[in-house]
Amino acid sequence: MLKPLFDILSLHKKLISGTTILTPNRRLTAKIIEAFGQQQDSKAWACPRVYSIDDYALQCWQRHNLRGEVEPHWLLSPHQTLILWEQAIKACDEFYVSRPAATAKIAADAFNNIQRWQVDVSDYEQEFNDDVDCRAFLAWQKDFLNRCQRLTAFTPAMLSNALISFHQAQDKIAVERQADVVLVGFDVLVPQYQQLVELLFERVEQHVAPRKMRSLRAVSCDREEQQWLLCAEHFKRRLEENTELRLGLIVPELNQQKERVERCFMEVFEPQHLNNQHPRSTLPFNITAGDNLRALPVVNTAIDIIKLGREVIEVSALKRLLQSPFWQSAINSAGVHRLLRKLVAGSRGEIGASELLQQLQLIGDFEPAKQLSWMLLRAEEWRDKGRMRKPSKWLSLFQTLLTDACWPGPRPIDSVEFQQLEAFHLCLQSFHRLDDVSGEVGFDRALELLEAQLRLDVFQQQTYDGPIHILGALEGAGLCFDELWVSGMDDTQWPAAARPNPYLPIGMQTSLAMPHANASREYEVSRNLTESYFSASEEVICSFGCGEDESRLSMLFEQALTVPVIPMEQWSGVTQSLVWLHERIASDQAMTRLDDVASAITDASSVGGGSAIFKDQAACPFRAYAQHRLKARSIEHEEDGFSPLERGNGLHDALELIWSKLQGLEQLQEQSVESLGEMISHAAGVAVERRLMAKKQRPIARITALEQRRLERVLGQWMALEKQRSHFTIEALEHEQQVEFAGLPLTLRMDRVDRLNEGEVAIIDYKSGRVAVRDWLDHRLKEPQLPLYVCALEGQVPRVSSVLFGQVKLAACEYRGVSEHEAMAGVSLDNGNKAVVEQGDDWPSLVASWKQNLSALANDFLHGVATVDPKQADTCTYCDLGRLCRIAEVKSL
Ligand code: SF4
Structure with missing residues (x-):
């Protein structure tokens, strides 16, 4: 048998003599009792008096309660406490918060500190009044305490204070006190615990383990x-x-x-x-x-099944469910993927249950689709829209739905999953207790409460005492x-x-x-x-x-x-096991080495595309292969509000509208502040409206108004910058052109072309994030779009003599670029041109190096180079091909 984790010898006499031992938590309590048990020769022995301090306070309170000495109260669970805080926060009109559930946790913590430190708020009245958040807390606390009073309920910290008050009141008539207590494992004794042990015991001793370390x-x-x-x-x-x-x-x-x-x-x-x-x-x-129960895959699937009972179904939940091994339809992954594409491609983050049902019926005889339709119909049967029920009543409906869905599926479960299911069912039992605090709630709120309960309950795998x-x-x-x-x-x-x-x-x-x-x-x-x-x-x-x-x-x-x-x-023996594993894998006869080279492209016209091919090939050759040859796409759906892409498109639309009216610097400078403001406001309005028309569902009016205001502000800053430039006229806006470069037919789209003088133009690429000219200077170009235009349009008249990023970003509007000329008023060429100069390049040699680098990328793409080789550590961050290229597995080896 392994040695105990607690050195019991130092406490042995106290335990034998029946002295009470108090600890800060149940874990240490269990370890002390376990160590004591290991010392005993007989099979049965009297359990020593070891308790966590909160459990001890509860026992004392219950004893007084049984004797009728105190008013009966019940103890709130952590989840019940949070629900009451959330209710108090939501009920307060004076202090609005956007995320009451998250705020409830912080407020509950603050309240716990107030109780444990026995703070009389009136002693700090001025400090609380000086801060709006503290004032809000006092308002919520008042409501929370009223709710507790109505329910005759305590939190553990309130119970300890009530016990202290009871004993202080009884002190005069000499209430019984235990003789000794030993406190073990307390780093800091909060004032409440200090007072509690002094009232309950004659003598208090702190157990301090001596320093053992050699x-x-x-x-x-x-x-x-x-x-x-x-x-x-x-x-x-x-x-x-x-x-x-x-x-x-x-x-x-x-x-x-x-x-x-x-x-x-x-x-x-x-x-x-x-x-x-x-x-x-x-x-x-x-x-x-x-792990919190909500995070377990088997529980996740149960929640996704219950979510089928909602009138609007989250696309992400539907995706997870159709691919889950804990649901019977999780078969035929290619078919399920096709089904998902049909159901959710282009939809918002949510899809109506009735719309989903219609689409499923159109799909016809495909087993997962049939199963899903059947589940939706079953959910519709028992879903009584708008009906309010207590959580316990909802729970029985949730359980029926899970049984009907044959959750957790036909696949045999292992012992860990079995334990997880047991923990889930235990959690469901405690869900009944929410009836007392939440009252009757609708379906969505009941589901929200269930998820919150699952997040609070922790699953601890049963293992042997290793x-x-x-x-x-x-x-x-x-x-x-x-x-x-x-x-x-x-x-x-x-x-x-x-x-x-x-x-x-x-x-x-x-x-x-x-x-x-x-x-x-x-x-x-x-x-x-x-x-x-x-x-x-x-x-x-x-x-x-x-x-x-x-x-x-x-x-x-x-x-x-x-x-x-x-x-x-x-340090001796660095990661030997990993070395062993790698050697095993490398020597495995069954392994076949695959080259990361696909077949070469024989008909380049079949590929189609633009500068994105070069950008992807430079970022990661496999990404270019998967996206432009295999046409791999993740299943996309609309976001709430406007996505970064939609905001970027809105910006392009608005700038196109403005410049199609102004046509150059002179007209811009002729505009009064008011007329330019009106023009900007009109363009922003039209741009936002166009984005809205392209969406299936309109975001709420407040989000639309916010986006329009944001757009107006950034456009105002941008046009102020444009006014500082030297002479230019608009040559082209959002101009599309077919070109061929290094054997690849391409469709290029330029955001804007400015004519600088009779024979020269500047190509401009708008960006709403930060940009840097160095993104053009590596042989794996991070932003190959503008260099590609320069190379593809070489020899044409008027000739391109400048390429510029237009960084249209709030409080950071800026032109950055490279130009054949030393100076362009209003354009920051210093950094870009300096970097080029440092490389020893003038304009012609810069163009030549671009041509060389871009040709190499085109050549790799045409010859099927598809190596999983992200350029930088963060290249994979926003790439959704990770499961296809298996970069995580590559890295773990
Ligand atoms: S996830 Fe990374 S390695 Fe995989 S394709 Fe995307 S960029 Fe390349």
Whole structure:
């Protein structure tokens, strides 16, 4: 049997004598009881008096309640608390917030602090009144307390204060008090807990574990993940030497990092996990952070099925459902993909249930379509539009729909999925409790409540008590290990930055040392936690990612180091498992090497396209191959409001309208401020209206008005810049031209061509984001459009002597470009021309180098070069071909 995680010897006498032990959380309580149990010789023994402090307060309250000494109250669950806060926020007309559910969480935190620190708000009246957010909080709090009173309900923090008040009132007639209490694992004792234990016990003792640490080593890594890989490798070696060891890893912000940490440990302890045919084995590590239930794939599918009951169905939910392995129709992926294309291509983010049903009936005899139609009809049967029901009643309808849909599908589930289903059903049981606080609600609100409940409930996979424990920053306090690794200890993260609550006065939070109030409070908390890590093991290793910002080891660790910081390369046994895995894959006889070269194009006229071919080929050859030859497209749907593309198109339309009237600088300068303003306003209105006509559903009027105002502002700034230029007239607007370049027939569309003098023109490309001339100077050109025009139009009259980006962006309107001439008034040529000059190029040699680079790109495209080779780290960010090119798998190897 493995050693316990709590050093029970120091508490043994107290536990035997029946002294009460209080801890800050149930996890530490369980570990103390477990350690005590391991010491016992008999099979049954009296359970020691160990409780989390909130559970102990609740027990005391219930005892008084049973004796009729206090008014009965019930305890609100976290979800019930949030619902009441949300109701209070929504009911307040004076202080409007756009996201009441998110605000409710922060307000509930603020209220919890007020209760735990026993703040009398009237002592800080001025501070609360001086800040609008704090005033809003007071208004919401008043409503929240009224709601609690009507329901005769408490939050845990309110219950502790009620218990304190009860005991203070009874003190005079000597209410019973326990003799001793030992507090274990408290880094900071909040005023409420302090007062509570002083009232309930005669003597209070803090259990302080002595510093055990004998050796502290630090290792620096380039990247965050390397720390966890190193740690996993190190622990693996240690367990090979001694299987009895207890090892701990601390990861600050474990909830956010869980997936990455788990992947690193899987790579080391079960490298075969990449092969999904390989059965899951029992791994030697436990991670305390669970997944919220809503994020589990099997639960996700259940929610998507229930969403079929809505009058309007989210396209994203429909896509997920049709491709889910937890629904019976998840077969024939090519057919499902075709079905999705037909159903949702070009639609907004949502589609009406009746419209979807009609479209499905047109599709006819295709099994997934038939199944979906049947489900929609079933949903329609029980959906009673506008009918209000209590959450428990909705729940039984949700369950019927899931049963009818044969969820979770015909595929056999494994043990982890079985546990997930159990957790889901348990969560559904607690959903009944919302009847008391939410009253009757419509379908959409019931679904929203169910999703919120699932997000609050955490799924923790049942595993055997393995030798490695991966814990969050606060969870290591009070435990002990044979070796402890503390990751993420660079000076930018440890101590953490201050994050005061926005709904409480900052001065008050600082003076009372509330959580995250300021840097000194964070320092104090981090110092105490660091000391608790030093008490947890004789061997402590800490690691940190020095990364690009060249972070250093936190001073809290640096001052206790027993040897200098070790660079990662000098740490023994770097990622051996990965090396092994790569060798295995490389030596596998069944593997075939495929060249990333497709067949050459024999008929270039069949391809069609414009400068996008060059842009994609330069960004990533596979992207160009997939998009321009395979015609791979993701299923697109309209966004709410205006997408960046629609806003960009609106800008082009408006500028075309304005310049088709003005025709050049002279006419622009003749305009009065008023007439130019009217022209801009008219053009913006027409442009927005055109975008609206192209959309299936109009956004709400407020969004349309906002977009028009934004457009007017940016156009006003742009036209002011245009006035500063030297003479030009408009030669062409949104001009389309067929050309051939390097064997590729192309259709080029120029935003604008300005005539500068008799024989020369400038080509202009409008951009609504930031641009840089260096995007033209690499051999893999990031923005090949303008260089392509110059090369394709070479030899034509009038000749192109300048290419300019028109950066039409609020507060950053600017022309940037390259010109044969040294100066162009109103145009920033310095940077562009300087970069060119630095390269030793004049205009003719610049054009020649463009021709060479563009020809090379065209040549690669024509010859089928389709390598998965993104140009930069961020090239893949907005590319939706990731699942086709499998760049993630490429990177993970
Ligand atoms: S995701 Fe990245 S690697 Fe894949 S095609 Fe797109 S750019 Fe290329």
